[in-house]
Amino acid sequence: xxxxxxxxxxxxxLQQGPASPHGARCTGxxxxxxxxxxxxxxxxxxxxxxxxFGSVCAGGTEQSAQQVELLQIxxxxxxxxxxxxxxxxxxxxxxxxLQPGLATVSFIPPVESVWTRRxxxxxxxxxxxxxxxxxxxxxxxxxxxxxxxxxxxxxGVGMQILDVLDxxxxxxxxxxxxxxxxxxxxxxxxxxxAAASTFELTIRAIGGLLSAHSLSGRGVFLDKAQLLGExxxxxxxxxxxxxxxxxxxxxxxxxxxVKEKIRKSLRQHVVLADAGSIQLEWRYLSRQTGDAxxxxxxxxxxxxxxxxxxxxxxxxxxxxAAGQKKVELQQSKISMGAMGDSYYEYLLKQYQQTGDMKYxxxxxxxxxxxxxxxxxxxxxxxxxxxxxxxxxSGKKGLHRKQDHLACFxxxxxxxxxxxxxAEAPLSPHRQQELVDLADxxxxxxxxxxxxxVTGLAPDHWQMHVxxxxxxxxxxxHSLLRPETVESLFYLFHYTGDEQYRAMGWTIFxxxxxxxxxxxxxxxxDNVMVEDPEPRDDMQxxxxxxxxxxxxxxxxxxxxxxxxxxxxxxxxxxxxx
Numbered sequence: 001x002x003x004x005x006x007x008x009x010x011x012x013x014l015q016q017g018p019a020s021p022h023g024a025r026c027t028g029x030x031x032x033x034x035x036x037x038x039x040x041x042x043x044x045x046x047x048x049x050x051x052x053f054g055s056v057c058a059g060g061t062e063q064s065a066q067q068v069e070l071l072q073i074x075x076x077x078x079x080x081x082x083x084x085x086x087x088x089x090x091x092x093x094x095x096x097x098l099q100p101g102l103a104t105v106s107f108i109p110p111v112e113s114v115w116t117r118r119x120x121x122x123x124x125x126x127x128x129x130x131x132x133x134x135x136x137x138x139x140x141x142x143x144x145x146x147x148x149x150x151x152x153x154x155x156g157v158g159m160q161i162l163d164v165l166d167x168x169x170x171x172x173x174x175x176x177x178x179x180x181x182x183x184x185x186x187x188x189x190x191x192x193x194a195a196a197s198t199f200e201l202t203i204r205a206i207g208g209l210l211s212a213h214s215l216s217g218r219g220v221f222l223d224k225a226q227l228l229g230e231x232x233x234x235x236x237x238x239x240x241x242x243x244x245x246x247x248x249x250x251x252x253x254x255x256x257x258v259k260e261k262i263r264k265s266l267r268q269h270v271v272l273a274d275a276g277s278i279q280l281e282w283r284y285l286s287r288q289t290g291d292a293x294x295x296x297x298x299x300x301x302x303x304x305x306x307x308x309x310x311x312x313x314x315x316x317x318x319x320x321a322a323g324q325k326k327v328e329l330q331q332s333k334i335s336m337g338a339m340g341d342s343y344y345e346y347l348l349k350q351y352q353q354t355g356d357m358k359y360x361x362x363x364x365x366x367x368x369x370x371x372x373x374x375x376x377x378x379x380x381x382x383x384x385x386x387x388x389x390x391x392x393s394g395k396k397g398l399h400r401k402q403d404h405l406a407c408f409x410x411x412x413x414x415x416x417x418x419x420x421x422a423e424a425p426l427s428p429h430r431q432q433e434l435v436d437l438a439d440x441x442x443x444x445x446x447x448x449x450x451x452x453v454t455g456l457a458p459d460h461w462q463m464h465v466x467x468x469x470x471x472x473x474x475x476x477h478s479l480l481r482p483e484t485v486e487s488l489f490y491l492f493h494y495t496g497d498e499q500y501r502a503m504g505w506t507i508f509x510x511x512x513x514x515x516x517x518x519x520x521x522x523x524x525d526n527v528m529v530e531d532p533e534p535r536d537d538m539q540x541x542x543x544x545x546x547x548x549x550x551x552x553x554x555x556x557x558x559x560x561x562x563x564x565x566x567x568x569x570x571x572x573x574x575x576x
Contacts, residue, residue, distance in 0.1 A: 118505055119554035123171055125512060125521075126547045129538060130168075130176070132520035133160050139183070145520040146536040154200060155192040155249065158183060162205045163544040165212035165221070166572055170551070170559075177216075184209070185220050189231060192250035195258045195265075198235045198243045199274035201228070203570040204540060206281045211572035213288070214565070226289050229282070236297035239325040241304045242270045243278065243297075266323035269330055272315055275301050277342035277569055279350055284574045306362075313365035314373070314387070315343070334387040334396075336374065337403025337460070342569040344370075345408065348416050352566045353576055360421055367413070371437065376400055378467050381444030382437065384409060403460045407483035410442035411490035415562070418494050435495070442491055445484045446503045452527040455510030457484065471528060478524040479539050480515055482546035482571065489553040493562065504553045511546075545571040 129143075137143040140150025141159035161180050168177040206225050213221035228249060235247035245265040248254040254262065279298045286295035308327040309315055317339035318330035334340065344366050351359035376383050376398070384406045390397040417434035420426040426434070449457045451469055460475040485504050492500040514532055515521045521542055522534030548571050552559055565573035 115501060115554045118501075118508075119551055122508065122547055122551045122554060125508075125516070126167065126171065126543055126551070127173075128516070129520040129543050129547075130164065132518075133538075133543075136519055142540050143520050143538045144536045145517050145522045145538045146534055148519045151537065152194075153196075154205070155189075155194050155196040157189065157192065157196075157201075157205060157249075158187060159204055160540045160543065162208040163540040163570065165208050166215055167544055167548050167551075169212065169215045170548070181212075181218065181220060184212075184224050187224060189228065189249045190251045192248070193255060193258070194250075195246040195248050195254065195261050197274075198232065198245060198247045199271075199278060201232060201247065201249070202278045202281050203568055203572075204544075206232075206285065207568045207570050207572040207574075208544070210281060210284050210288070210574055211568075214284075214573060214575045222288055225285055226291070229285050229294050233293060233297060236301065238266065238322040240270075240320070240322050240327050241297075241300040242275050242319065242322040242327060243301055244322050245270065245274065267321050269318040269320065269332075270322050271339045272305070272317050272319060273339050273342045275319065276305055277346040279346060280353055280566060280568050280574060283350075283353065313362070313369040315340070331389050333389070333399070334374075335403070335406070336370065336384045336409050337386065337406035341403075341405050341408060345412055345569055348412060348419070349566050349568075351421070352419055353574070355421075357421060357423065360424065363416065367416070367434075370409075374398070375437070375441075376463065377440070378444065378463065380447040380467075381442070382440040383444050383463055384441065400463045400465075401460060402463070404445070404457050404478075404481050405483055407442070407445035407457075407481075408486055410438035410445070411483075411487035413438040413441070414487075414490050414494050438487070438491060442484070442487045442500070442503075445487065446507075449484065449507055449510070453530050454478075454514045454524065454527045454532060455506065456480075456514060456524060456527045458527050476526045476528055477535070478515070478527050480511060480521060480523065480542045480546055482541060482549050485546060485549045485553060486571070489549045492553055493557055496557065501553055504550055508550050541570060 132145060132148075133143040136145075136148040137150035137160070139156075139158050139161075140152055141154045141156060142151045143160065144151055161183050165177065165180055165184075168180060206228055209221045209225035209228070212218070213225065231249040232247050235244045238244055244262060245268065246262045248258055248262060253259070279302055282294040282298035286292050304327040305315070305319065308319065308329050312329075314334045316329050316332040316334055318332040320326070320328040320330060336344065344363070347359050347363035347366060350356070351363060370384070373387060374384050376385050383400065383402045385398040385400045385402065387396050388399045389395070413434045417426065417431045417438070420431070445457065448461060448469065449455055452458065452471075456478045458471045458475045459477055459479065459481075460472070462470045462472065464470065485507060488500040488504045491497070492504075511521070514527075515524055515534070517534055520538045523537050523539070525533040525535050560573060563576075565575055567573050
């Protein structure tokens with residue numbers, strides 16, 4: 001008798017095949033791959049010699065033997081092989097360490113079919129979260145997965161729907177996409193009664209609508225983005241030209257309480273990332289509608305930031321209040337994490353969108369300064385510290401604290417290394433330097449994941465001089481942020497190195513194990529305990545961004561052509 005078994009083939013997919021001179025024969029069906037195994041361990045009688053010493057021969061000919069790769073020999077009677085074509089007949093023969101007799105053939109399907117299944121697993125996870133949102137929170141901004149209710153923290157505009165339109169399109173969920181399109185068609189901002197973040201509405205709502213238009217070509221998305229943009233223009237009517245942190249998109253004059261809240265925000269510091277990473281969306285909106293007001297408003301904000309910067313490549317996270325006429329830099333930390341992150345991301349991506357060299361030059365200057373002053377090398381890769389004021393005199397020091405948000409930087413670096421303009425090309429050595437730094441920074445972020453019992457990184461952490469990792473009490477939660485898997489996507493896209501996919505799969509498995517609940521996925525309260533409590537929120541970016549990067553990471557590299565689209569900071573692709 002012949003024995004066909006293996007970790008990749010279930011019993012129901014094995015069936016007895018016709019007899020052969022070499023013994024019984026079985027076929028295993030796995031996806032679209034057929035394996036015919038004859039694992040008889042004695043000298044061959046097909047005229048090709050006594051054996052295929054130390055290898056596996058296929059199909060009875062030397063030519064077909066080249067279609068099978070021996071991965072390893074386990075113990076005394078197990079061969080692990082990978083098929084390189086759809087149908088292969090395997091003849092196992094004497095090899096070092098193998099005893100004559102029966103062998104177990106562990107069949108590993110072609111590499112891409114493994115990742116196809118893993119992309120499908122991400123698809124399933126997305127649908128689990130999406131269908132829970134539809135059931136319990138349809139029309140709300142976000143799902144509260146524990147109480148099975150909704151949150152309307154962005155004014156009740158159906159933010160989760162707007163944020164996943166492009167993901168539904170990429171997953172080819174056309175019925176779901178059509179249903180979401182119908183929601184957008186009927187969406188009215190006249191019911192809004194609260195102020196919302198100008199930045200979040202830009203990257204999630206306008207970005208989501210424009211991406212859906214960019215991918216599908218359906219005019220309803222552009223029309224609704226234009227309507228929302230017109231209602232948001234009031235945020236830019238400030239003395240400084242910086243956008244107000246809050247904006248009212250409802251009808252007419254804001255209610256008294258809302259108006260006072262907006263006025264108060266005009267007296268508060270403006271966050272660098274909020275004002276410096278809205279340009280992609282507003283520029284795209286202008287160029288698609290022909291209405292220059294949107295691009296002019298966003299460009300004016302960028303320009304006044306540059307005037308205040310006076311050539312400084314790295315900027316503090318706080319700017320003066322939008323209600324103050326002259327824009328000034330405020331004494332505050334410099335960070336690639338919270339409040340600074342996407343400003344630097346958009347320097348590169350504005351160059352990608354426009355081809356204007358001023359953005360590339362500013363990005364390169366920022367990267368060079370970051371390399372010189374913020375990178376801390378450890379055995380487990382490299383981290384990005386914050387530059388913090390240490391005295392009123394302006395003296396600064398490096399704080400070895402990193403936000404998970406800063407884990408986007410490796411992806412930015414490898415993307416930039418492969419996006420250099422023809423008029424200012426990077427040398428092969430300089431390009432490799434950026435890729436190597438991206439690799440070290442990404443591996444630190446992944447390492448932090450592995451140090452937590454849940455396999456999920458905390459929101460922020462500190463590294464001591466001796467290499468010890470410390471997670472402050474206020475940073476032990478996980479919002480299921482996308483930045484690490486975002487960088488793994490870019491690294492795999494440009495290098496083709498499977499290690500980045502493997503890292504991403506480990507993170508995805510940890511999310512599924514610890515964050516999945518009956519109604520979607522939940523923020524984890526403490527990544528440092530074995531059975532963490534779920535918090536009652538599912539951030540809209542989990543479905544729209546985290547799972548999108550994982551899906552793209554496990555999909556073929558040509559799934560999204562990065563030379564033809566630019567991804568905004570919410571992972572919404574906009575055609576260039």
